[in-house]
Amino acid sequence: SAVISQKPSRDICQRGTSLTIQCQVDSQVTMMFWYRQQPGQSLTLIATANQGSEATYESGFVIDKFPISRPNLTFSTLTVSNMSPEDSSIYLCSVEDLLGEKYFGPGTRLTVT
C-alpha cells in the first residue's frame, strides 16, 4: 500500500495570504488528486494533478485560486491563494497506484481568520 504524508498538518492563516500544501507518497503512483472537505461535509474533488503538465480542474475550481504542481511521480503541491474564511477546510491528497487502489493522506486542516 502507498503511504502518503502531507505538510503542514494544520495551519492558521490570515485572510489574503496563500498557503502551499505538500503531498509526498512513498512509491510511484499513476494518479494524484486533491480533495477538499469543508466542515461537516463530504469530500469534493478539486483537481487531478498531472505529472509534467497542467492540472485538470473540476467544475467550480480554477487554477488561479488553486495552483497545483506535480514535478514527479511521487510529489505534488496545492496552493490555496488569496485565502478567505470560506477556504477553511481539510485538504486531502489522494493517490491511485498501479493496481487501481486509492489511498488518502492524513489531510491538512486549514483555518483562515
Add this chain to the structure above:
Amino acid sequence: AQSVAQPEDQVNVAEGNPLTVKCTYSVSGNPYLFWYVQYPNRGLQFLLKYITGDNLVKGSYGFEAEFNKSKTSFHLKKPSALVSDSALYFCAAHGGATNKLIFGTGTLLAVQP
C-alpha cells in the same frame, strides 16, 4: 450526473448488535465502489472495494459490503459492532470510464456500550 447517496446522517447501534450503513449510487458504466472510514482528526482509511466478482466483499476490521446491481446499492455491514467502530463512514464510487471518486455525504456511526 453521477452521484452517491448515503441516506442516513447517523446510525446508532448497541455494541454486539449487527450494523448496516446504507449507500446507493448512480454512475455511468460498470461501478467501482468503495467504503472509507474517518476517525476524528484522521485521514480516510480504506475499508473495502467492489470492482467485479462476488457481490459480497469482505474488508478490514470485520466489515463487509454487499453489491446489489438491481438496487444500485452497496451497503456496509458488520455482524457485531464494537464501540471502537464509532466513526464517520464514506461511500464512494466511480464509473468505468473515469477514476474520479464521487463521495457520499457520510454517515456517522455511533456504537453505544
